[in-house]
Amino acid sequence: MSKGPTKDSDAVRHLEDALIDDILNATDEEIAAEAAEDGIDLEAQAAAMRSMFERARLESGKTRMAAAKAAAAAHRSVAPRGRVPGLQSGGFAGRAANDVGNARKLTMAARNGTEQSERDLRGVEEDLAELKALLEDEGKES
Secondary structure (H helix, E strand, O other): OOOOOOHHHHHHHHHHHHHHHHHHHOOHHHHHHHHHHOOOOHHHHHHHHHHHHHHHHHHHHHHHHHHHHHHHHHHHHHOOOOOOOOOOOOOHHHHHHHOOOHHHHHHHHHOOOOOOOHHHHHHHHHHHHHHHHHHHHHHHHO
């Protein structure tokens, strides 16, 4: 069993701390100069990193698209034909259509709480007005 830190482990820890401090305190120019001394092409490294990030972004997009397609297919398999769930006047969409003031809340939610443009707000208000008209027509047919 170990009885605690040894002089060697303390020395290694101090060396690690010194190296980390040296890296964190180095200027961009100093790092670039050291990379050049080591034969590292910073432009090539940056291009390789950008390429890696782009591949990851594309792969992430493909994964998200596949998940969205699977969710849509699952929804289509359980949704009744010819009727969109939630459009009954008592459902969320029906309540939203009856309260155009909800447009601001809906657009804020879609933007994760950031400011929406007036154009976006008008678009949502128009959509809710159309939805309200559809619900009213649906009520007349019943």
